[in-house]
Amino acid sequence: MPSQSEPALLDELRPGVDGLVIAWRGGRATFLPKVWQTIPDAREFLRHLKIKAGWRDGFWEPDVEAWRYETETMAMQRPATRLRNGGP
Secondary structure (H helix, E strand, O other), X not given: XXXXXXXXXXXXXXOOOOEEEEEEOOEEEEEOHHHHHOXXXXXXXXHHXXXXXOOOOOOXXXXXXXXXXXXXXXXXXXXXXXOOOOOO
């Protein structure tokens, strides 16, 4: 993703869809897309992610790297188990 500036990154970010990884000089952090459920604002999403990475919330450098990704949620159903004594 373009990350030369924080506004450029925010313009490309798709709230509710994108997970985000940010990295700079060996430090990195990620939020899964489901984090949007608790932090729906893009600026706040990025601010909290920077704090998670150990950076100041106002931090930005032109060489910060950013990747976005999507996830799929799947539900698995466990097979029914029988009781040992022949019960249901």
